[in-house]
Amino acid sequence: MNATLVLPELDANSFWHDDSGFQGIYDVEHFIRTLKYDVQIVETIPDTHKNGKIKKLKGHTMHPPRDAPISWYTNVALPLMKEHGAVYMTPFSHRLAEEIDNAEYQRLRCRVNYHALRFKPHIMELSNAIVSTLRAQGHFMAIHLRFEMDMLAFAGCFDIFTPKEQKELRAYREKNFAPKKLVYKERRAIGKCPLTPEEVGLILRAIGFDNKTRIYLAAGELYGGERFMKPFRSLFPHLENHSTVDTTGQLAKNTRGLLGSAVDYMVCLLADVFMPTYDGPSNFANNLLGHRLYYGFRTVIKPDRKALAPIFIDREEGRANGFEEAVRRAMLKTSFGGPHKRISPESFYTNSWPECFCQMSPKNPADKCPPENTIQILHSQFQSAGLDDPTVTKSNVTDGSDR
Numbered sequence: 001m002n003a004t005l006v007l008p009e010l011d012a013n014s015f016w017h018d019d020s021g022f023q024g025i026y027d028v029e030h031f032i033r034t035l036k037y038d039v040q041i042v043e044t045i046p047d048t049h050k051n052g053k054i055k056k057l058k059g060h061t062m063h064p065p066r067d068a069p070i071s072w073y074t075n076v077a078l079p080l081m082k083e084h085g086a087v088y089m090t091p092f093s094h095r096l097a098e099e100i101d102n103a104e105y106q107r108l109r110c111r112v113n114y115h116a117l118r119f120k121p122h123i124m125e126l127s128n129a130i131v132s133t134l135r136a137q138g139h140f141m142a143i144h145l146r147f148e149m150d151m152l153a154f155a156g157c158f159d160i161f162t163p164k165e166q167k168e169l170r171a172y173r174e175k176n177f178a179p180k181k182l183v184y185k186e187r188r189a190i191g192k193c194p195l196t197p198e199e200v201g202l203i204l205r206a207i208g209f210d211n212k213t214r215i216y217l218a219a220g221e222l223y224g225g226e227r228f229m230k231p232f233r234s235l236f237p238h239l240e241n242h243s244t245v246d247t248t249g250q251l252a253k254n255t256r257g258l259l260g261s262a263v264d265y266m267v268c269l270l271a272d273v274f275m276p277t278y279d280g281p282s283n284f285a286n287n288l289l290g291h292r293l294y295y296g297f298r299t300v301i302k303p304d305r306k307a308l309a310p311i312f313i314d315r316e317e318g319r320a321n322g323f324e325e326a327v328r329r330a331m332l333k334t335s336f337g338g339p340h341k342r343i344s345p346e347s348f349y350t351n352s353w354p355e356c357f358c359q360m361s362p363k364n365p366a367d368k369c370p371p372e373n374t375i376q377i378l379h380s381q382f383q384s385a386g387l388d389d390p391t392v393t394k395s396n397v398t399d400g401s402d403r
Contacts, residue, residue, distance in 0.1 A: 001078050004040045006059075007031075008092070010258070025258050027118045034116040038108055045086055059088030064095035070102075093283065098348040103355050106348065110356035113287065113349070114294050119262050127266030130245045134216060134267075140240075141209075142271035144264075144285050145219040146194050146278035152223055155278075156182025157193035161224060169223075189313065191305030194278040197222070197232035199312055203303055204275075205235060206327035214238045216245075216271060218264035218284075242267065275301040279350070289350045293337060294357075300337040304330055 007022050022028070023043070032041045048055045060080055065072065073096075081087045089095065100106060118124070134140045152158070153173040158166040187193055195203075204213070215236050222228060233239060242263045250259065261284070268274050268288050276285035279302065292298035307330040315323050342351045358369035371377065 001073060001081065003081060004042055004046075006045050006086075007041065007043050011091075020258055025119060025123070025262055027120050030118050031116045035111065038111065048085065057085050059086040060084035061088045061090065064089050064092065066094055067097045068095055069097050070100065070105075099344075106352065106355040109348070110294065110352050114291055114356075119266065123259065123262050124266065126246070126248065126250060127263050127270070129247075130242060130263065130267055131270045133245050133247070134214070134240065137214065139272040140214040140216055141273040141275065142216045142218060142268040143200065144268060144274075144276045144278075144288070145197060145200065145217050145222065146276070146285070147197060147222045147224075147228065148220045149223045150176070151194055151278060153177065155193050156180070156187055157184060159184040160196070165224065189309055191307070191309040193305075193309075195303060195305065195308075197228050198235075199308075200275070200277050200303075201232040201235035202312075202323075203308070203327055203331065204301075206324040207301070207331050209236075211236060212238065215240070216267055217241045218268050269295075273299045273301060275303075277303065278305075283349075286347050286350045289337075290347075290352055293339075293351060293353065297337050297339060300335075301331075302334050302336075304334060307333065 007028065010020075010022050010025070028043065035041060045057055045059060048057050060083075062077060062080065064077070077087055077089070119127070149169065149172055153169045154177055156173065158169050161169065184193075213236055215238065217239055219241070242260055246263075265284065265288065269291055274288060274292055276289065279285040279289065289300055289302065292300055308327065311323065311326045311330065314320070314326075339353050339357075340351070342348065342353065348355075359367045360369055362368050
């Protein structure tokens with residue numbers, strides 16, 4: 001498309017209660033600098049200068065289809081961008097097909113996710129301070145405990161709640177999601193329901209973690225409150241979250257905001273072990289799984305909810321003999337963060353192997369790891385070719401023919 005990217009806008013919906021935006025969370029200068037040889041990026045949409053007048057350029061709103069092929073952008077979006085000068089695409093989560101027959105595009109995704117997107121320095125400093133505090137007492141595990149109202153309503157898993165809570169969940173689902181007939185027993189039997197905190201605790205106990213294990217919980221407000229946390233806490237009493245470990249007080253006023261989620265992300269990334277409890281339509285968990293795999297195949301515990309569901313149902317119905325052994329057998333089939341072939345429906349964002357991994361001694365030269373000074377080499381090539389350095393900031397005022 002040969003397009004210039006305007007810094008993206010973050011969804012500041014009612015769930016987050018946070019309008020700090022992309023610039024408030026991410027290191028914009030680092031983002032632009034890291035991608036300078038891939039795409040030109042500006043912070044705001046440029047004005048146009050035509051016939052001696054400056055005109056504010058307004059993007060034409062488009063709604064890309066989910067998992068759109070590259071051809072949609074070249075055949076549909078590009079002509080409209082040329083016509084209007086700019087296009088504003090919303091929403092943009094999962095709007096480009098994951099499986100693309102172009103290895104360089106896939107590697108670009110990894111450059112964006114794992115190199116260009118870096119939180120602002122104060123967030124990184126706070127996250128590192130929390131990790132240092134946790135690690136001063138030994139190894140620790142981070143768990144993304146996805147048991148909040150929005151995910152439970154999305155999954156349609158209501159029956160374990162009180163009539164009042166079920167009514168609230170149904171109302172939330174009707175307001176926020178497309179109508180769909182969901183039967184709890186059917187959903188539960190095929191592993192479509194988020195694991196309860198107690199189920200998470202039972203899995204960990206079955207695979208060998210004892211009550212001395214230190215756990216950092218990355219979670220919002222758990223639906224159902226303490227009655228669901230009590231069984232988990234009895235199994236694993238050494239629990240922390242960003243509010244209990246933060247000595248600066250920065251997170252006390254931002255418990256549901258982007259700052260708290262950013263810190264949770266970094267602590268989960270740096271933890272000795274990471275466990276997501278619901279990796280369905282969860283960008284947080286999926287990106288973390290991919291990020292940890294990319295940075296050295298760091299250990300993850302990814303429960304196979306479909307395999308575990310009948311084991312938990314048997315236990316609830318009084319057939320508990322061999323429960324822990326059955327859980328161990330189900331869990332041994334997971335990868336624990338090691339390299340493995342991506343098979344649908346596993347996401348590219350969860351597992352970018354092998355596209356984003358190079359080889360020190362490859363048979364195919366295309367798989368060779370790039371030199372450490374790649375950016376300097378590219379800069380020298382631009383200079384020797386007499387090309388402008390893409391990092392040089394240009395005016396926001398452009399010629400009318402410059403679309």
